[in-house]
Amino acid sequence: xxxxxxxxxxxxxxxxxELLNGNHEFEFSDTDITDKGAIDEKINSxxxxxxxxxxxxxxxxxxxxxxxxxxxxxxWRINVEGTRNITEAxxxxxxxxxxxxxxFVFDGEKESAYSEEDKPNPxxxxxxxxxxxxxxxxxxxxxxxxxRLAYPYRANFQRKDFVRNLIHFFKNKEPLNMVxxxxxxxxxxxxxxxALDKLLKNNSKGIFHIVGSSFVSPYxxxxxxxxxxxxxxxxxxxxxxxxxxxxxxxxxxxxxxxNAKIQKQGIKMKTFEEGLxxxxxxx
Numbered sequence: 001x002x003x004x005x006x007x008x009x010x011x012x013x014x015x016x017x018e019l020l021n022g023n024h025e026f027e028f029s030d031t032d033i034t035d036k037g038a039i040d041e042k043i044n045s046x047x048x049x050x051x052x053x054x055x056x057x058x059x060x061x062x063x064x065x066x067x068x069x070x071x072x073x074x075x076w077r078i079n080v081e082g083t084r085n086i087t088e089a090x091x092x093x094x095x096x097x098x099x100x101x102x103x104f105v106f107d108g109e110k111e112s113a114y115s116e117e118d119k120p121n122p123x124x125x126x127x128x129x130x131x132x133x134x135x136x137x138x139x140x141x142x143x144x145x146x147x148r149l150a151y152p153y154r155a156n157f158q159r160k161d162f163v164r165n166l167i168h169f170f171k172n173k174e175p176l177n178m179v180x181x182x183x184x185x186x187x188x189x190x191x192x193x194x195a196l197d198k199l200l201k202n203n204s205k206g207i208f209h210i211v212g213s214s215f216v217s218p219y220x221x222x223x224x225x226x227x228x229x230x231x232x233x234x235x236x237x238x239x240x241x242x243x244x245x246x247x248x249x250x251x252x253x254x255x256x257x258x259n260a261k262i263q264k265q266g267i268k269m270k271t272f273e274e275g276l277x278x279x280x281x282x283x
Contacts, residue, residue: 004029004046007054011161012189015154019193033082043089050096050200053086063126064249079129087140096143103150103185105131108252115258116207124249145199146207150257154189155282166222170231177239178219185257186221187212188275195267208262214272215256221272228276
């Protein structure tokens, strides 16, 4: 099918296009999503049956500085009003919408892993605006998918993700201060692409956690990277989240996310170690 995408040149979108270009035809949109008229024209004139909405302001600390501006700030305008513009244009042209969201919509207070049925409670401005975007999509009369992602990583891209950032430090023999009391769910981006393809083929609708199959702390992630790539583990130092995130935006600190719902659709997501071994092969 033909897919019109926002943010297709980014970390996730560019890999989705690389991997699925044989299965689908992609149309890139560089239209300013805050320009309602331009978005209406772009989406209504497109022959695509699906809109994949990846574009967002995602710098968590940068978004937090924007909070004081409220609905007049770029974070709200891009993540909320931009999503509203896209949703309304999809309604007018009867297109399926895939909205890419984040594990950060949860507050990280739950002891066990979050499922799609758990109620979000964002603790920072970035996540607040992404959750507002979710609500706009859910309240539409579209055939929609909300795909929540977490800590995406891949083998190659000009902008570093957290895995390639740590690899860079290891290669340069620089000490790494790694947080021990924070849980995350790293996700191999190739798996995200194939999961989206499967959800489209299944004509799925609803909220889906497209995340990896491991829960790790940043410290454990660094140790696993060192083991897989044969780096020096003695470079890894420990630090608490309170020290590391001092003077930064609030974070949800226990964001273990379940992917059982997509597994029931025949979608397998790699563990962190499996993902690392695959990017080692690709590199």
